[in-house]
Amino acid sequence: MTQLRYPMRLFFLTLCLLISAPLLRAAPASDWENSLVYLEVTRKTYEVLQPWTPKARTVQKNGLVIGPREILTTAEELSDRTLIRVQKGGRGKWWNAEVVWLDYHANLAILTASDATLWAGLKPATFVTGKPPKDGLQVVRWRNGNLETRKAEFNQFIVEDARLSFIQHLQLEASTEMQGVGWAEPLVAGGKVAGIASGQGGNNARFLPASFIEPILTARKAGKYPGLGYFPFTWTPVENPSTFKFLKLPGDPRGALVVDVPKTPAPEPNLKPRDLILSVDGFDVDNQGYYKDPDYGQLIVENLGSRRKFAGEVVKMKIWRDGAQTNLDYKLPKLDYSVKLLAEQTFDQAPEYLIAGGLVFQPLNIPMLRGFGEDWKRRAPFRLVHFAGEAPTAERTALVALTSVLPDPYVLGYQDARLLVVDTINGQKISRVTDVQTALQQPQDGFHTVEFMRGDNLRRIVLDAGQMDAATKRILERYRIPAASHIAAK
Numbered sequence: 001m002t003q004l005r006y007p008m009r010l011f012f013l014t015l016c017l018l019i020s021a022p023l024l025r026a027a028p029a030s031d032w033e034n035s036l037v038y039l040e041v042t043r044k045t046y047e048v049l050q051p052w053t054p055k056a057r058t059v060q061k062n063g064l065v066i067g068p069r070e071i072l073t074t075a076e077e078l079s080d081r082t083l084i085r086v087q088k089g090g091r092g093k094w095w096n097a098e099v100v101w102l103d104y105h106a107n108l109a110i111l112t113a114s115d116a117t118l119w120a121g122l123k124p125a126t127f128v129t130g131k132p133p134k135d136g137l138q139v140v141r142w143r144n145g146n147l148e149t150r151k152a153e154f155n156q157f158i159v160e161d162a163r164l165s166f167i168q169h170l171q172l173e174a175s176t177e178m179q180g181v182g183w184a185e186p187l188v189a190g191g192k193v194a195g196i197a198s199g200q201g202g203n204n205a206r207f208l209p210a211s212f213i214e215p216i217l218t219a220r221k222a223g224k225y226p227g228l229g230y231f232p233f234t235w236t237p238v239e240n241p242s243t244f245k246f247l248k249l250p251g252d253p254r255g256a257l258v259v260d261v262p263k264t265p266a267p268e269p270n271l272k273p274r275d276l277i278l279s280v281d282g283f284d285v286d287n288q289g290y291y292k293d294p295d296y297g298q299l300i301v302e303n304l305g306s307r308r309k310f311a312g313e314v315v316k317m318k319i320w321r322d323g324a325q326t327n328l329d330y331k332l333p334k335l336d337y338s339v340k341l342l343a344e345q346t347f348d349q350a351p352e353y354l355i356a357g358g359l360v361f362q363p364l365n366i367p368m369l370r371g372f373g374e375d376w377k378r379r380a381p382f383r384l385v386h387f388a389g390e391a392p393t394a395e396r397t398a399l400v401a402l403t404s405v406l407p408d409p410y411v412l413g414y415q416d417a418r419l420l421v422v423d424t425i426n427g428q429k430i431s432r433v434t435d436v437q438t439a440l441q442q443p444q445d446g447f448h449t450v451e452f453m454r455g456d457n458l459r460r461i462v463l464d465a466g467q468m469d470a471a472t473k474r475i476l477e478r479y480r481i482p483a484a485s486h487i488a489a490k
Helices: 002-024 029-033 210-221 241-247 301-305 366-372 433-439 465-478
Strands: 036-046 054-067 070-073 081-088 095-103 108-112 137-143 146-161 168-176 186-189 192-201 204-209 234-236 256-260 276-280 290-293 297-300 314-321 324-331 353-356 359-363 400-405 420-425 447-452 460-464
Touching: 029 146, 036 070, 036 137, 108 210, 137 168, 146 204, 146 297, 168 192, 168 210, 168 301, 192 210, 204 210, 276 301, 290 301, 297 301, 353 433, 353 465, 359 433, 400 433, 420 433, 447 465, 460 465
Parallel strands: none
Antiparallel strands: 036 054, 036 081, 054 070, 070 108, 081 095, 095 108, 137 146, 137 186, 146 168, 168 204, 186 192, 192 204, 234 256, 256 276, 276 314, 290 297, 314 324, 353 359, 359 400, 400 420, 420 447, 447 460
16 A cells, blocks of 8 residues: 555646646647747937937837738837848747838738748737627737736726827727737737737736727728728817707707817818717717717727728718708718828938028927927927917918027027027028028028017027028038938928
8 A cells, every 4th residue: 555655646646737737728829929920120210309310229029920921010110110120939030021011090010021931830810800808818929039928807998099190099908917018919819819019007008909900901901991080070078058058959968069170181071160979870979979889888989980990981970050960971081190280290201400500490290399208298398389289271381490509600699599480581481391491592681580480589580691501511510410401302
């Protein structure tokens, strides 16, 4: 009996391991080792107030094989790229890759590589279809050559600003102990992809859900993806009963009240201020501006501008206008960074600038304001920030700022001028850096006069036109600036 005791214990231990083995392999690492790749992106970055000095930046992120010679990742950090490399298996050889399709508004990109050896052994991942799962979620990524998998707990579906655009679209929020999430890590469930990570705050990570990604990829594959559409108008919740009385709306309070409709873009037929949106594509809108989605629960009405809809497509609205209900076929306008007075993004182009006698002119845009930090809306000068919400006009399509003055005897007395919005130069209205270039070719009575918008402490600068070229040349040599200007080709 004594001799049988140890073998019997060993037998029971082995039996327990065999029984528990399937539980440990609920999401086998090998399933994702063949679908998930590691990416290294090298790109140019620019100093906000010294745009003539580009620097190299390298970031690492994840990519997901989705088809023959196709890798899906987020578009973030792919602008101004100079080199993309792909690694499979978490270590070893690198392959060069290139972007074949990219949409910054959707924050999605597809890469490929010409070397056939990369694709050997790789298998496309599949996306979750139907109602999004809320249980069994995991985040997967390559880390230090190993596949890291962490549990994620579903928090909520939410409609918020896109990572790289001003559109508001559906996002999935989940909590996870994995840190540094936001570099296209897949969120997986049941062996399928439920989303791709786009950011993290604390333990809460945000994901582009499969239901947002899959229709875009399908349309793109069919050659029928026109870009995302959106609702450009502004609306407000309606809580005051007297408002409904004023609008002569019978029945229970409901609907989102339109308060502003921008001139650009202008879809036809359009909404009007004081229109009350009662429903969109058959979904009733309550007086808080929410509707009940059959898959995601209560969501804000903005989601219906991108819920399996693209630019140019029609959403059917029921609105209350002038005391009566009417139907409106609303054509979704295409997202464009330039629809605002201050461009939201300037991807894949070196920043524009022009140096004239020490005066540094640059476009006033959101990327410039972001140079003041994450909290730029509070930290940047208010006289600049307040332009961020304005739309362009026929008279002024954009803005140019005098960002700094490089010290030189030619501009003595003006060396402290900075971050001033230019109104006119030599009597000509200024919207773009090209306007500055044109105006400086037409001095008035031998002088250049730069006038600034009202509200700035300094209202004008007056300089001798005959000495400007010599001063510019001297400044370029002194500060080792390679060129007096960079203006993007039209």
